[in-house]
Amino acid sequence: MKNLIYISLLYVILSACASRQPARAYSWEEDLHQRLLTDFCLSESQVKDYIRKYIPDVTDEQMRRWEESKALECMLLDGEKRYFRNAGPNLFRIDSACYTIKVAKEGIVPTESEKVNQTHLPLVIEAVKKTGRTLVEPKRMRVTYTLTVDTNAVPAGEIVRCWLPYPRTDQARQQGVKLLHTSEADYQLSPASHPHSTLYMEKKAVMGEPTTFSETIEYVSYAEWHPLTPEEILPYDTTGTLYQTYTAERETHIRFSPRIRRLAANLTEGETNPLLKAQRIFRWVNSHFPWASAREYSTLENIPEYVLDNRHGDCGQVSLLFITLCRCSGIPAHFQSGFMMHPNGWNLHDWAEVYFEGVGWVPVDQSFGVPSFARTPEERMFFCGGIDSWRMIVNNDYSMPLIPEKKFPRSETVDFQRGEVEWEGGNLYFPQWSYRMQIEYVND
Template sequence: MTKTITHYLIIVITFLCFSCESKDQQNGKLSLLIERGDYSVASNMINDKLEDKFLTEAQRIEFLHQLDMMRRIEREFSLSEADVIDHLSEYFGDSTTFYMPKWEEDKSLEFRLINGQKKYFKNGVSNLFRVNEFAKSRKEKLKGEYVDPLIAYCLDHTTELVKKTNGEGELINPVNNVFDYTIKLKADAVPAGETVRCWMPYPKENHARQQNVEFISINSEYYIIAPDSLPQRSIYCEKIAEAGKETIFNVKFKTTSFAQIFFPEQMKMKEYDKTSLIYIENTKERAPQIVFTDRIKKLADEICGDETDPLKQVDLLYNWIDINIPWASALEYGIMPHIPGYVLDNMHADCGMQTLLFMSMARYRGIPTKWQSGYMLHPGLVNLHDWCEVYYEGIGWVPLDQSFEMQKSDDQYVRHFYKTGIDAHRLIVNDDFSREFYPKKNWPRSEPVDFQRGELEWNGGNLYFSDWSYKMKVSYE
């Protein structure tokens, strides 16, 4: 009897092990399919798995997430090879197909293999003219040199700010801003009668540079303004979807924003108190974005060498990124597992990506940094924007905007303005990245790192950016 039971248990255990191994093999095959871009086959496999009535809720959510991620990537890489050739032929004629493999190899022209075809980043052509010097010079030769209105405005504006400041971090140049923010969910994006949950950006109040935050109105009877203590602040509301109609969310509020400038030679720093909470929290890793990989550590050490002064190290790191990592339109952050790693692979980045690389290297070198983001509000140039703050013992938090770069000026205060200063044209929504909302979101976010455009969901899942539009209107009193 004992032998029979033992034999039976061995059979059961063997069967269970075989079943587990079979599932592992299937999951391994699925991962391989996704990794090599065979999305159609992978999607069919996942849809088959979703029919399994023994699937756990966690497994179901994971499979749905994989489907969603493939759709997001396909949305980003939407240009065909023919599309790219058509766009570039204006500048390179019949030589376009000669140059393209070179640009693909050096990652000036970003693509992925999806379902056996090359698919190019939707902004890949415009990025090529930003990051590749040969392509850029060819375009300038045919179209003339492009003058960036933001760079021109900031140069003039910061020149005037430098004349007004004492360079000791005083708040100057107050600007009264009135915001009118709207999100429009496409008609019939969700079934009629379903509740749409919406989180819109709302200003932080615990900043000297952002004062007089005033709520004006919202087009919903039920809403929640998240506590200011939350690093990513939102205003939450709900609406019932109606058949054939857009679901519209709108909020209005005010702020007063200030410029702040520190002149480096007037910054009397003390030695860091490495036991303080500020130091510990803001020099540590925050996976998956701030991770001290071997590559990050090696690069930071090569840039800074034996330098130990925090301000000089910040200067060295800022300069290296400014020179080597040109600004370019970014993929959605949600499809990049480790953004600083992506930046070093591709050697271009947008504002937030440059900032995360800077923060990673600075934190590794023992310099406290903190993410900050929201909107830039320069007249006629309102847009999403990310920057950060650096903590100096004895001084406090000092703003730094990596993507606003070193300016072309003989005045050193103007040239290096954004290393230790910031203009007043900012809306601060976030003091960190990848933090929970209030109330908590049930489904994965469209943007898991930053929060500027908003987030929507319903009982059936997340509502991605392709399902809705947003518009920020800003006026100045």
């Protein structure tokens, strides 16, 4: 009897130990495959159902033509043609004929950020001209950010490790950052100078309950605008560290391929002034690549090349194309990202900064581009040397290690905005958790 009890206990112990181990050694190839299956999750019939809202008699021939032009994104996975989760809506953003059909039916509906900026940008321009300061129109925001891991996504008793986005404290246009509350008493803030600004916490998973992490923060965000002229831009010190660092290639997405080199040379041909070069690149990207919902960056080998191949991009994708073309043209540039915080229109968002000798770093929001509502030359080029007040800056670069370092590859291997979560058994990918942001606009 005793032997039977001992054997039973041994079996329970061994089973418990086995359940704590990953089923197999980690493989990026398998991980990537699952990420692609998550993004490319629609059948042809599902995509056709969406398209029929605007084109009731859509044909197979039209489908093939849109696929060949890359306006309708799909790929072969496990022997099956699968469509990107936003392939239908993207078609009516990317293909000009489809765009016209949708506009004829629904009209052009401005985004919430466009509604805000239509009145906000003139105020920024006027304030800069009146005060002579480049930081104006401060907005104080109190933010509660919550990340919730699904119930039983992690075995009970296991430690869940979580990194939340945190406002940078080393940026002039983001001031007075205060941490008001955290869900866990113990937390770790990344150093102010680290490229990804994070708040790290740990918590044990409880059976039958979601695992929730939250932070409440307050900060003041300023608009920044530089009324730049070519004459004020000085020659670069090409031997300096700043210049050499921010005009260099950068793994994995800032690569000077032969196509990038030819394109940069063509766009800046005959021009030597860095400001005018940057403006040429900004206008060209704006006019050639409509915004479209993006597949996960971790599934792309090179983002600027993807934009050129597919003739569309979201905020981070067109920003990385702009940065790469600037660097290849001898203009220092780097990636910056976090959130757009416009009332009723907050979202993840990416932009850039470029460096002009004699002026310093200035913001460039390539995806906001040339606003359709712009009435003056200053408003049309506002986002090539300016940015609105409604931001949260989290990142000053991309694809850098987190602090403390993650043990498994990040869900978002390029950007860091939504947060990251893992446990000893592996990374927790986006379908296993959710996030939300509550914003209070505080009047001083």
